[in-house]
Each structure stands twice: as C-alpha cells, then as structure tokens.
Amino acid sequence: MxxxxxxxxxxxxxxxxxxxxxxxxxxxxxxxxxxxxxxxxxxxxxxxxxxxxxxxxxxxxxxxxxxxxxxxxxxxxxxxxxxxxxxxxxxxxxxxxxxxxxxxxxxxxxxxxxxxxxxxxxxxxxxxxxxxxxxxxxxxxxxxxxxxxxxxxxxxxxxxxxxxxxxxxxxxxxxxxxxxxLPLRVLRGLAWAYPAMASVSAAIAARGSHAKRSSFYAGMGAGAVTLTAALLALREWL
Structure with missing residues (x-):
C-alpha cells in the first residue's frame, strides 16, 4: 500500500x-x-x-x-x-x-x-x-x-x-x-504483549504514586492481569 x-x-x-x-x-x-x-x-x-x-x-x-x-x-x-x-x-x-x-x-x-x-x-x-x-x-x-x-x-x-x-x-x-x-504465532505474541505492557505500566504508575501500600497494589494489579492473560491464552490453546 x-x-x-x-x-x-x-x-x-x-x-x-x-x-x-x-x-x-x-x-x-x-x-x-x-x-x-x-x-x-x-x-x-x-x-x-x-x-x-x-x-x-x-x-x-x-x-x-x-x-x-x-x-x-x-x-x-x-x-x-x-x-x-x-x-x-x-x-x-x-x-x-x-x-x-x-x-x-x-x-x-x-x-x-x-x-x-x-x-x-x-x-x-x-x-x-x-x-x-x-x-x-x-x-x-x-x-x-x-x-x-x-x-x-x-x-x-x-x-x-x-x-x-x-x-x-x-x-x-x-x-x-x-x-x-508475520507468522500467526508472532502476531498472537504481540497481541498478548499488549495487556502485559498495560499491567506493567499500571504497576509503574501505582508505584510512582508513593501512596501507602502502593507496591502491594501495583503487584496485585499486575499479577491479576498477567494471570487473566495466561488463563485466556491457555484456554485458546486447549
């Protein structure tokens, strides 16, 4: 094009x-x-x-x-x-x-x-x-x-x-x-990279807020998004 x-x-x-x-x-x-x-x-x-x-x-x-x-x-x-x-x-x-x-x-x-x-x-x-x-x-x-x-x-x-x-x-x-x-596997990897990047960015934002227990909430948020993405990917592969 x-x-x-x-x-x-x-x-x-x-x-x-x-x-x-x-x-x-x-x-x-x-x-x-x-x-x-x-x-x-x-x-x-x-x-x-x-x-x-x-x-x-x-x-x-x-x-x-x-x-x-x-x-x-x-x-x-x-x-x-x-x-x-x-x-x-x-x-x-x-x-x-x-x-x-x-x-x-x-x-x-x-x-x-x-x-x-x-x-x-x-x-x-x-x-x-x-x-x-x-x-x-x-x-x-x-x-x-x-x-x-x-x-x-x-x-x-x-x-x-x-x-x-x-x-x-x-x-x-x-x-x-x-x-x-690009191979379909690479495209899927890039697609799943987006929620991973979003969770990392959210964790960085929470950590940078210096709020009480910010590290805990950042870790919990990133972990929840990562777990959800992993479960959805596993469901798709199965």
Whole structure:
C-alpha cells in the first residue's frame, strides 16, 4: 500500500502543535500522552489505536514531571509517534486496529521519549540565546522585534517534533504490509504483549504514586492481569 501523505502531514502538524503546547504555549495538558495520542487517532480516523496506545504510555509516564532543572523523557513525542505509527499501520493492512499493532508501535517508539529529551535540551539552549537577544531588543525600545524573537523560539519545537512524528507515520505505512507476512504465532505474541505492557505500566504508575501500600497494589494489579492473560491464552490453546 502506498503512503498516505495526507495522514503523514496531519500527524506532523499535530505532533508539532502538542510539542509547542507542552513547552512554550498554553500548557493545558493537551500534550499528555493519553490526550495527544487519542487526538492523533481522531485525526487519522483510528480512535482505538490512539486511545489504547495513549493509555499504556500515560500510565508509563504518569510519575514523570518537568520540575526545575529536571528534564524527564519527552512523553508527548513517544505518544504522538507511536499512535501515528499504529494508525497508519492499521490503515496499511486494511484489517483495522489490533492489539498486535498497538504493541509493536509502543515497542518501536517508546524510546523516542529519551530522544525528545535530548532535543529539548538542545532547543532550550537555543531559546535562551533568543531570550537574551529579545531582552536586549526590549531594552533598546524595539518591542516588536523583541516579540518576534520570542515567538521565533517556538518554531524549532514545532518543526523538529512535527518532522519526527511524520517519520513515525511513514514507518507505520511501510510496516503494514510486512506485518501481514508475520507468522500467526508472532502476531498472537504481540497481541498478548499488549495487556502485559498495560499491567506493567499500571504497576509503574501505582508505584510512582508513593501512596501507602502502593507496591502491594501495583503487584496485585499486575499479577491479576498477567494471570487473566495466561488463563485466556491457555484456554485458546486447549
């Protein structure tokens, strides 16, 4: 199947917008993985892919926070990249969204969070230099120029993170035909990997809450999901 460039462009625009919203504008939580990924699914006409990918990544990153000099993994990039890939992969297969597609997308693009963090560090240095220039312009009475310099600092976030999200969408289209050629056993393994990843992410979220007996509840939740998945798999094999 050929690449759907309209979907790739939409994915890039949304990925760039939420990257800017996360760091420089509004900050109304649209960049949270669950919201960003679900909206990506809406844009690409595959709400299940966006919702279920976003659910796992939201739980996985729930304990992270951008406080002071601490710079966590870029959860927004991993969410937009994985959800764009999943939606485009499902479109390429023509068979609709499946847990195997969600699992594969999360496994492939979860690491984008660390890449996004390094990109954030680089862009922060660039933005700091622009801020100094804007301050100098404002002190010289050039307020319009100072405003343009401040606004210009947002564009690199939009362009770089949007381009990365578009690349993930293209990868999804390219992997679609290859996914159809995988053995049924591998596809079943990927499908069962989704509830396993969800249980692990939920355990991480519970453990990160620092609530009383959080480790106990995390272990119980992960154990219950794992046991249920194992029993269902055993029933299917028998």
């Amino acid at each position: 050929s690449v759907g460039w309209t979907q790739v462009a939409l994915a890039g625009v949304w990925g760039g917008l939420v990257a800017v919203e996360r760091k420089a504008f509004l900050q109304a939580m649209f960049s949270r993985p669950l919201v960003a990924a679900t909206a990506m699914g809406v844009l690409l006409d595959d709400v299940p892919s966006g919702l279920f990918v976003g659910l796992v990544l939201e739980l996985f990153h729930l304990g992270s926070a951008n406080l002071g000099a601490s710079l966590p993994d870029h959860d927004t990039l991993s969410a937009t990249g994985a959800s764009a890939s999943a939606a485009c992969m499902a479109a390429a297969t023509g068979a609709g969204s499946t847990p195997a597609i969600w699992s594969l997308s999360v496994l492939l693009f979860l690491g984008l969070g660390r890449l996004g963090r390094e990109m954030d560090r680089f862009l922060e240095r660039y933005a700091a230099r622009l801020a100094q220039k804007a301050l100098a312009s404002a002190e010289a009475g050039q307020l319009t120029r100072a405003m343009r310099q401040n606004l210009w600092g947002m564009w690199p976030h939009f362009v770089l993170f949007g381009a990365m999200t578009s690349v993930c969408a293209v990868v999804g289209f390219l992997l679609g035909p290859l996914l159809e050629g």
